[in-house]
Amino acid sequence: MIDEETPLIQQAPEPYDAPLPDISNARPERRRLRHPHTIGLLCFLLLIMATGGYKLIKSTGQAFLHAAKFDLDSVRVANVTDDGLEVIIRGDLEFDFDQVSPYRRTWARLLSRLNTVQLSPDGPFDMNVCLKKERFCISSVELVAPLTLQLRQPQTIEAVAHLRPTKEMARLINPISRGPQEVVFGCSLVCEIKVKGCSVGRHTVTGALPLELDGGRIIRHVMKDAVLENLEINADGTRLTGSMAVRLSSVGLVDYTADAMSWEVFMAGCSKVSSVATINTGEFGLRDPILIPTNFIVPPLDEDLLLDCGDGSAISTLLTNLASNRDVPVIVRAKPLSTQPRWMRDIFSDLEIHAALVMGQIEGLSGGIEAVDIGYLGVRTQGDSLLVSSDVSIKYNVSEGMVVSKIDIPFVRGEVNCGPNVATLEMRNWQAANLRCKKQTISISLEEAAVKPENFSLIRDLVQNVATGTSVKLAISPLLDIQVASEFMTTTITGLSTEIDFAVPAVPNDQLFKSFDVRLNELVLLESSANHCAMVINAAVSGSLNFDSAIEGLKFDLQYNGSTVGRIEPGPVHLSPEKYSNISANLIMHLGTDIDKSRLERMLGTYLSGLYPVIEVVGRQDSQLADFVSGVHVPMRLPQISRQENILHPVSHESIFLVDSTMHIMSSEIELTVYNPVANSEVVVDLIEAQASHDKTILGYISKEQRIVVPPGLYKTPRIPVTYATSGIGADILRKALNGQLEIDTSAVMRVHLGAFAVELLYSGSGTSTKIRL
Structure with missing residues (x-):
């Protein structure tokens, strides 16, 4: 019987002749665990190193991704199918390991000594987008052939990829068009890596690229150098049609021929969004220059666009923004076409772009007032205001290739602010107008429009500058209602406004008065x-x-x-x-x-x-x-x-007072023909001193004061005694006067009386026609 304190398993005693190793293995347990803490710490460090090494090896792809510097040279679309498109990407690649974090840098440098590696992705991978906390795939990407990379020297690589865009692309484009968005592009691909033909395993490379994308800024960048060529607009029955070619600068990197596309343009009215145009573009290539054949159709406008929404109608806001080079908000929806590949139709079916265009940045649509011609101007006063009647022709400048026909503006009304804060021209009643599109002029016949002054100091400065022939710049801000008449549309557009900087040209007042x-x-x-x-x-x-x-x-x-x-x-x-x-x-x-x-x-x-x-x-x-x-x-x-008598003037500065004179040589007398313009009073002239000369030679002079009483009109004076200079009238002067006339210069000091008013004048006339009589 076994006692309960007796062990169940007893160790048999070792024989004395047992081998030494067996004996040593049987040393007591207390001796083998003499340093348990040191051994535990060592094990922990080995575990950390193993984990770090594993993570380092796993992050090899990320290290090389951070070190890579790629300069894109070109993207060529080689083939387009219903499933997607084949893209050939070419660029320069080099690895800069200074860009890698210090933790991975040494490991990456060691691996770069392998020099050449080959990457073979395991099939297609997804290009994902994270937008507004939503993650979705916009395209599937598959590399056609493995990539061979030089890790230690720059190289030019060419990669061929199959892209299969998804309809989720519209989910990316639509919000970007409405405003700036934070977008993160990401992908994760598993690649087999080969070194010198030997596989070293498969690694996962994950990349993420955060960007802020703004559709409005992208559109403005694309359109900043846009030119509209051969723009023609016609009112064709109940609709407006047009054609043009849009020339853009080449994008440079992308070689792609785009298919024909169709777009429908919408505008927000007072209560709904309505279609305002259909734009069709033909096939075009992204080469320099990009030339896009375009035609458009504007259907009859929905009444909602013509209603006054409280701050004017949608159409008046549109025209105001166009004229003022402000943003024109529109909604553009793509219209899928049967000629397009299936993947493009899928994207277009959900595509809705909110665009804000500025027409002033498009060459051919920007412009302004070139000249203002006033054919007639009539003014009268009414209280503190001026009532103005005028025929005004305004020449505006847009593209010479722009042709608009069959549209007229027969009447306008409203006000024109001249400023800042100078005056306002009020046209309360409808004023007749005429739009001549081909001549790019609009004529307006004003009927007693009121000029309301605002700042009289500024008005006086303006009048001063214009009157002195100084160019004046005015900020003109019209706020108008216009009637539009055409087969396409007959309506009244209210609240149309714009801002125009107009320069009144400098006209020297001498030039004005000489006219x-x-x-x-x-x-x-x-x-x-x-x-x-x-x-x-x-x-x-x-x-x-x-x-x-x-x-x-x-x-x-x-x-x-x-x-x-x-x-x-x-x-x-x-x-x-x-x-x-x-x-x-x-x-x-x-x-x-x-x-x-x-x-x-x-x-x-x-x-x-x-x-x-x-x-x-x-x-x-x-x-x-x-x-x-x-x-x-x-x-x-x-x-x-x-x-008034229209006597010919022998010289440009002939005197209005002295008309003619006759010198009698033998009797030493002179007769004068003078003109008195005062119709109801005689003019009394006291000749205090006077002398006549020719070619700086004195001919004669009066020796004592003479009084001449000149009645109204032309008057020939009695003969006035003169003293001829003994050396003045010689043979040379007589020969010049053989035809009976001589031009003489006359100077005189005279006192002129007009009623009780008297002034003393110094008269100096030149080139007076004088008859010589013996």
């Missing part, structure tokens, strides 16, 4: 005193302007050399092109200080001598429309005036 031919009809004396003289000037003016002004009460000071010598008050003006039109103005001369009197006498003497001094016309505070003209200084040269 007028002024004929003095008469002067009418109103009143006179020792220091004051008022008269009415009646003249006839001919020029190229067609201008009507019913404004009365305008008053302008006349300044000469810094002194105010008088004022002028023009009356209503009615000018017709190439015809003489009668005008009237009140002229008031006054003598203030002695300096003012001296300068008035100098100005009158210069003018009566046949020269044309420059004066300044200055708007007065007590003038009608003082807010427009007060303080405006307009320098102008006094106009050349002819006499």
Whole structure:
């Protein structure tokens, strides 16, 4: 019987002659585990090293992926099928191991000593996209042949791949078109790696490329150098048709011939999205230059697009954005075609692009106002406003190849803001208009449109600059309603606005005044005193302007050399092109200080001598429309005036006062023919000093003061005694005068009386026709 304390298994005693190894193996357990902590730590370190080495080996593909530097040279689409397309990618590849993290760098450098490796992917792999926390596959990629890579030196590689795009491509394009999106492209492929023909296993290479993609920026980049060639637009019955060729810069890297495509363009109206155009593009290649044959059809517009949504209609917003070079928001949906490969039809069936185009960046659609021609201008006052009637022709510039026909704008209304904050032109009633597309002009006949001033200081500056022949830039912002008439569409578009920078060209006022031919009809004396003289000037003016002004009460000071010598008050003006039109103005001369009197006498003497001094016309505070003209200084040269009798002028600066003279040699006398334009008063002239000369040779002079009383009109004076110079009229001068006439220069100091008003003038006339009589 076995006791319960007796072991179940007992060790048999070893014989004394047992082998030594067997004896040593049987040493006590306490001796074998003498250093248990050291052994455990060693095991742990070996486990860490094994794990790290395994991870290092597993991350070999990632290390080389980080070291790779690839410069894409070209992408050529070699073949397109219903399943996908074959792509040949060519580029330069080299490995820069400094780009690898220090943890993997040494391992990668060691492996690079293998120099050449061959990668053979295990069949197709997916190109995935992560967008808005959603992950989907946009294409399947399969390399046709293994890739051989040089790890230690640059190389040019060429890879052939089969791409099979999926309809999920539309899920990527659609949100990108609406705005910037964070997109991560990723793929994971298993490759067999061979070194010197020997397989070293299969490795998984995973790559991820995060990008921010903005469809709007992509479209603007593509369209920035776009040119529309041979653009033609026609109203064909109830629809608008057009054709053009769109020329783009080559993308350079991609060689691909695109099939014909069709797109439908939509716009948002007040309550729904409506179709506005169908665009068809023909086959084109991505080569330099890219030339895309295009035609489009605009169907009858949905009424929803023409309704006023509170801030204008959708069509007015469209035209406003077009005219102002602002974004034009549209929705573009692709229309699958039976001629397209199946994979493209799958993508197009779900494709909806939200685009924002800026027409100004497309050459041929950008432009502006080239010239403004005012055929007629009529003005009158109404309170603080000016009422303007005018025939205005506006020349705009767009592409010479753009032809638009059968569209007219018969009426416009609204307002035009000139600014900033200068004035507003209000057209409350419909104004007749005419659009001539082929000539690129629009004509508008204004009927008493109101000019409402806003900032009188700016207005005066503007008037000052224009009047002095200085170019002026104006920001013009029209807000218009227009009536459109065509077979395609007859409607009213409201709230059309744009912004135009228009430069009023500089026209020197001398050039402007020279274009007028002024004929003095008469002067009418109103009143006179020792220091004051008022008269009415009646003249006839001919020029190229067609201008009507019913404004009365305008008053302008006349300044000469810094002194105010008088004022002028023009009356209503009615000018017709190439015809003489009668005008009237009140002229008031006054003598203030002695300096003012001296300068008035100098100005009158210069003018009566046949020269044309420059004066300044200055708007007065007590003038009608003082807010427009007060303080405006307009320098102008006094106009050349002819006499009513239309006597020929022998020289360009012939005097209006002295017409003709006859010298009687034997009796030592001279007769003068003079002109008094004052219709209701005689002019008394006291000749204090006078002399005549020819070619700087003095012919004669008066020896004592003579008084001449000149009635209105042409007057031949009695013979005036003169003293001829003994050496003045010699044989040479007589020979020149054999035909009976001689041109002489006359200088005189005279006192001129007009009623009680008197001034002393220095007269110096040249080239006066003089008859010589013995």
